[in-house]
Each structure stands twice: as structure tokens, then as C-alpha cells.
Amino acid sequence: MPSLTDGEIRRAIKRVKTTIKETVLIDGEGHGTGRLVLVIRRMPTRVTADWMAQQWRDRKRVKKKLGAYPSMSLSEAREVFARDYGAAIQKRRSIKIVRDVRPGTVEDLFAAYVAHLKANDKSSWNDVEKSLNKVVDTLGRSRPARDIEPDEIVECIRPIFERGARQMADHVRSHIRSAFSWGMKSEHDYRSKSERRFRLTYNPAAGIPTEPKTPGTRWLREAEFVQLYRWLEMPSTPVHPSYPRAVQVIMLAGQRVEEIASLHESQWDSAERIIDWSKTKNEKPHAIPVPDIVAELLDSITPNEFGWFFPSAKDPSRPVTPGTLYSFIWRQRGTGVIPHVTNRDLRRTWKTLAGKAGLSKEIRDRLQNHALQDVSSKNYDRWTYMPEKRAAMRKWNLWVTRLLASSQGTIAA
Secondary structure: OOOOOHHHHHHHHHHHHOOOOOEEEEEOOOOOOEEEEEEEEEOOOOEEEEEEEEEEEOOEEEEEEEEEOOOOOHHHHHHHHHHHHHHHHHOOOOHHHOOOOOEOEHHHHHHHHHHHHHHOOOOOHHHHHHHHHOOHHHHOOOOEHHHOOHHHHHHHHHHHHHOOOHHHHHHHHHHHHHHHHHHHHHOOOOOOOOOOEOOOOOOOOOOOOOOOOOOOOOOOOHHHHHHHHHHHHOOOOOOOOHHHHHHHHHHHHOOOHHHHHOOEHHHEEOOOOEEEEOOOOOOOOEEEEOOHHHHHHHHOOOOOOOOEOOEOOOOOOOEOOHHHHHHHHHHHHOOOOOOOOOHHHHHHHHHHHHHHOOOOHHHHHHHOOOOOOOHHHHHHOOOOOHHHHHHHHHHHHHHHHHHHHOOOOOOOO
């Protein structure tokens, strides 16, 4: 059968406009296995012309829509049919499960990976997206992801490292590596909603060394703890009022910065004096009774219209980010009005001072939701330890209120 022409298609559409009869135009040969067809139908208000891949399986005709004419031209329809369906039909695979076989681009890979993080409620998706956007144009948005070589990634990261942003360079490396790792696993993952297959044979970022990690050891001594807390009560610089209070809660409760920063009114039970997170960094639910000093602080705050205790100054519909809290403190460190401290230092400080207050290592681990790796804790123990947590927080509350009330910022032994 001869190949279709645009003129033949236009004439067929005109004929269908004056009749009710459906017309099927066949492009070229292919009888018996499969072929490209154009199905023209008259609808109440218009005439439709849809490109279909047609296949015979088990003596039944199967069709799958490719696109609509003229949005998809004759040449484009032939290209898509040959590229995505021709080989599948020859192998007698069902065209119902065939999808676009073009290898995904770098942009496709990065976008699909970020979408995967969002779909799984990973709080890091926004940082990952920003990080990948720094290099997507350098690598080439429209290049197939499978063509990327390790040296290209190295040259993308090198300028970030050379301008002194060593941690950022390592984060970009980590995010690129994770995106390619996800791309390799998603190839045959039926749960993946990505429209592309990436045909990756290896991870080009896998061999790039990480930035050496220096374990933090900094923690605030009692006098420094009091100095920072008092400054947060009356900051010497203009600052959004929610930021100092967020840092105070972090200091007093010992929780992860991102969990306090994103505290929502639905997570706070004022009557029971409990903060309850349904999902945390280690993928486990977590609930803590807070000391009285924290409960009073939270009850003094009116969540905004979106329910956030600590909303962002720029976008009240979102909570403040950990990075913003870090920057707010970091900008004051050089002035000498507060001690040098990072977000993680505050969590380490609580761990240390709570130990000094008499809380056992086990209960401090449970209060801070640190993963317990013994078999009993991981697989068998389902006790909430709420009574033990309450008793520990009462002891901590007594100790820290005495510390904050002391004039020297110390407690006598």
C-alpha cells in the first residue's frame, strides 16, 4: 500500500465533514503485524484526526494513540511510530505497554529525581532542586543523561570549590550522584512515574571523592548558653520576631532544627504539653513532652494564618528554613555579642548539658530521636517511654531554669 500524503489526508478530512462515516487511512505497508494509521471521525462540533499505532495480537486489533493531526505532522507520526513502536511490534510485544524510548536528558533526569523526592515527602527536595539547577545548563539540559562523563561533572563542581564554597561543592556532587543513582534504579521500577528511560550503564559521579568530613565537637558551656539565650530575648539587631524564638526552642528542646523550624499548630498539644511529629529525618514518628519553659514559650506564640509557629519573613505561607536560622545567627557571631555556634552545635549542646543535668544517655537518645541500633530497640520494643521522657524533661526543666536564673551563668555543683 502506498504511503500517505498530506494532500490525501486533507481530502479525507473534507469527505468526513460531509458524512458520518469514520475513515481510516493506512500509511505504507505492515499488514499482519502492525502499522501506522490515521483515524478520522466526525464529532458533533468538529472532525478529529488521530494517529494510532495499530497491532494484531491474538487475532485482535489493538490501537494506541500517538497524537492528533495536524498538531503531530505526518513526518512526526512516522518518526514516533518507527522509534517507539516498530521494534516492539516486530518482537510481538504489546504496544499497550510501550512508551517513549528516547533516552532521558539531563533535565529530564534532574526533574524526575526532584519529583521523586517531593512525592515521597522528602524535605530536602527544594535544596536538591536549587543545587541541580546550578549545573544543569553547564552539563547541557538537552543532552542525554547517559552521555555525561565523570570529568564533565568534575569541571562543573571545581569552580564552586575554588571560590571557597567547599561544602556547597560537596552538596552539589552528592545531589548529582544521587540523581544518577536514582535514574539507574528507576529504569525498571514500576512505581516510578517518570516518562523517560535513561539507559544509564553507570553512575558518572560515583567515583568523585567526597569532601573530608570533620566531626563537630563544639558545644556551648553554661555561660555561653545563657549569653546566647539572653541575646535572643532582646536581639541587638532588627530581626523577624519568629526567628529568635525558634532558636530558643531549639536550645531548650534539643530537637533537629528542621523539625522545630517547621513546627505547625497541628503538632502541638498544649494540654498534654507534647510535640508530635508523624514523620522525621529517620523516617520514624516522634513525640516528646516538652519542659515547662518550652510550653510557656510556645503558648505565648500565636501561629500565623497558615498554622506556622515560625513563619518565613519572605513567604508567610511557608515556615522559616534551617538555613535562614543559621544565617541569622552567623551574621552576629563576628560582633562578639553571641558565641560562635551552628545549628548542630545547639543540638550537641543540649545533649551535653542535659547529661550534666542528670539525664541518662538512653533517655537523651530517645528524646532526640536518635536511631537505636540494637535488635531489641529496632524490632521488638514498642513502648513509647512517655513517662520516662516526662520525668527526664522535668529534671531538665529544673536544671535549665536554675541556669538561666543564675547571675554568673553557672550552677553550683
